[in-house]
Amino acid sequence: MPVHERGYTHWNPSGARVDPPWLVIARRGLAAPMKRRWPLLLLFAAWVPAIVKGVIVFVRAKAGELMDLAVGGDWTSISPAGFLSFIEGQRFFVFLVTVILGAALVAADRRENGLSLYFSRPISLLDYLGGKVLVVMAGYAAVTLAPSLLLCLFGYLVEPSAASLDLLLLTPLRLLAMTAFVGAGLSLVLLALSSMGTRTVLVVVWWAVLCLAGDAIGNIGDGIGLDSFQYVNFMGHWHNAVSLIMSSEARLPVPPAVSLVLCLALMAGALLVLRNRIKPVEVVV
Amino acid sequence: MSDTASTIRVENLTFAYHRDPALRDVSFTLEQDAVGLLGPNGSGKTTLLRALLGQVAVQPGQVRVGELDMARQAPEGRRLMGWMPERGGIIPGHSGVGLVSYMGELSGMPRQDAMQRAHEVLHFVGLKDERYRPCDTYSQGMRQRLKLACALVHDPQWLLLDEPTSGLDPGGRVDMLELVNDLAGRKGLGVILSTHLLADVEATCNEILVLREGQLLERQPVSPTVVGGRQVFEIAGFGGEEAFVNGLRDLAEVVEQDGRHITAVIDLDSLPDGDDVPMARAVMALLELARTCDYAPRRLRRRPITLADEFYSLVNPEGV
Numbered sequence: 001m002p003v004h005e006r007g008y009t010h011w012n013p014s015g016a017r018v019d020p021p022w023l024v025i026a027r028r029g030l031a032a033p034m035k036r037r038w039p040l041l042l043l044f045a046a047w048v049p050a051i052v053k054g055v056i057v058f059v060r061a062k063a064g065e066l067m068d069l070a071v072g073g074d075w076t077s078i079s080p081a082g083f084l085s086f087i088e089g090q091r092f093f094v095f096l097v098t099v100i101l102g103a104a105l106v107a108a109d110r111r112e113n114g115l116s117l118y119f120s121r122p123i124s125l126l127d128y129l130g131g132k133v134l135v136v137m138a139g140y141a142a143v144t145l146a147p148s149l150l151l152c153l154f155g156y157l158v159e160p161s162a163a164s165l166d167l168l169l170l171t172p173l174r175l176l177a178m179t180a181f182v183g184a185g186l187s188l189v190l191l192a193l194s195s196m197g198t199r200t201v202l203v204v205v206w207w208a209v210l211c212l213a214g215d216a217i218g219n220i221g222d223g224i225g226l227d228s229f230q231y232v233n234f235m236g237h238w239h240n241a242v243s244l245i246m247s248s249e250a251r252l253p254v255p256p257a258v259s260l261v262l263c264l265a266l267m268a269g270a271l272l273v274l275r276n277r278i279k280p281v282e283v284v285v
Numbered sequence: 286m287s288d289t290a291s292t293i294r295v296e297n298l299t300f301a302y303h304r305d306p307a308l309r310d311v312s313f314t315l316e317q318d319a320v321g322l323l324g325p326n327g328s329g330k331t332t333l334l335r336a337l338l339g340q341v342a343v344q345p346g347q348v349r350v351g352e353l354d355m356a357r358q359a360p361e362g363r364r365l366m367g368w369m370p371e372r373g374g375i376i377p378g379h380s381g382v383g384l385v386s387y388m389g390e391l392s393g394m395p396r397q398d399a400m401q402r403a404h405e406v407l408h409f410v411g412l413k414d415e416r417y418r419p420c421d422t423y424s425q426g427m428r429q430r431l432k433l434a435c436a437l438v439h440d441p442q443w444l445l446l447d448e449p450t451s452g453l454d455p456g457g458r459v460d461m462l463e464l465v466n467d468l469a470g471r472k473g474l475g476v477i478l479s480t481h482l483l484a485d486v487e488a489t490c491n492e493i494l495v496l497r498e499g500q501l502l503e504r505q506p507v508s509p510t511v512v513g514g515r516q517v518f519e520i521a522g523f524g525g526e527e528a529f530v531n532g533l534r535d536l537a538e539v540v541e542q543d544g545r546h547i548t549a550v551i552d553l554d555s556l557p558d559g560d561d562v563p564m565a566r567a568v569m570a571l572l573e574l575a576r577t578c579d580y581a582p583r584r585l586r587r588r589p590i591t592l593a594d595e596f597y598s599l600v601n602p603e604g605v
Binding site for chain 1: 335338340341359360361363364366367368370372373374375376377378379387388390391392393394395396397398402405406409435437439440467468472
């Protein structure tokens, strides 16, 4: 019988596999922005530096020392420190991708009384948060981890040797650990900002202040010889903290351990905000 | 599913937002049926629905859906319930079918089942031609239908509807009530309809719970035959109105004046025995009172007591 003639019918479960709620939320959270063209273009643009680095790695393998003289510095290296430099260089794309994916994630739910809808389903706060965090982390990984891993593979293929075997083993593990820490931290802070109001534009402004203005102030401090300005370098602290994992020298004139403590405190604060803000209550607008 | 799975049991439910009590010692048991939750704004209707869903931590008190204690087993309990909120409840960025299938997946349905079921319930609520449109472009009537579809997608045993006809035009309201009637009457779903519109309850429910200031005031069937021998008399006239009204207070349960006429609710069963039928005795008693008070009635009209009379007398006990 055609569906329009049946009226209301009871559900007859097929017995197929059921996805956990956090995965459903993450999948939907990623699918919605990807339906538009410009986020895809942005992702493509974010891969351009990786392509450039790949070309340099290739040419260096073929031209040897000559290339090192032409384009020196960490950024072109395929060592763990080189990858950290590369990821630092991606921070503008990280800002754009995370803000596109994450700014509205909680704010829109609060604005539209979506939390009430979510928590009328058999899901927990952990499912909800896990799904939302995964959305932002996936965006972060798409512009940092994914190109780095491909460069690792490319670097090994260009110059396979026992010495470069590290590119297939230890370096990817370091990159994964770094992405998990920085990605989760940035996601939690962004979601906490998103949960503090219902207007997405305010989240964008605050995220820009944290990511870009903090970096700019830190650089101004460097310029005038005031290292203490780097304490407000939000993104810098995350990279400084993971310099321990990446066997790199400190990225800021601040001990990495101090940056690590600051980052952990930020994550704890963000979790506290999220726990208090994400409740199935209606928002009167 | 066993019969007990369809029972909602609420015991001594108390809840406060900060220090403002929203629910006070509410207790009832509901079998799967159409139940109206009536009360003025701020009486605790929505909070009660949230408590049934396990969205607010009730203390003291207990909510059980079937054998499930909603304080500890809320996720399992929510599988048995579909929730249609009054405000919002639409997550932007999805098409109609996308949102409904999303809600299905979150309710524990496999992806393909959720999508297939989303199409079915959207057909049922009358959104089959609009299901691929972005849901943030829907009209108010379509949004209400979409929310009903979201509530139905996982085939719940109970539907919790918070002001489902809010913002609908008369045609949309009738359509929505017909859907609710169909679900409760013919499909066997339990429905709890929270509203302040008495007509919606009369059109769809078999029983009402009346809340005021967080307390459950009354629970009764929606049927004119079960309100006892109480009748409403509307009297208009001139003369000694004040004395007549004072005398009426001894005769009637409720007496109200609105400037045009006097309304009195008289319980016919409480009148002294006599040879005449109770109605005739009530009319004679009124006329006798009018004569002794020098009040000249020029109009005396009787009507059965309605749900509206019951409701207003419950939520506004002071009367005149």
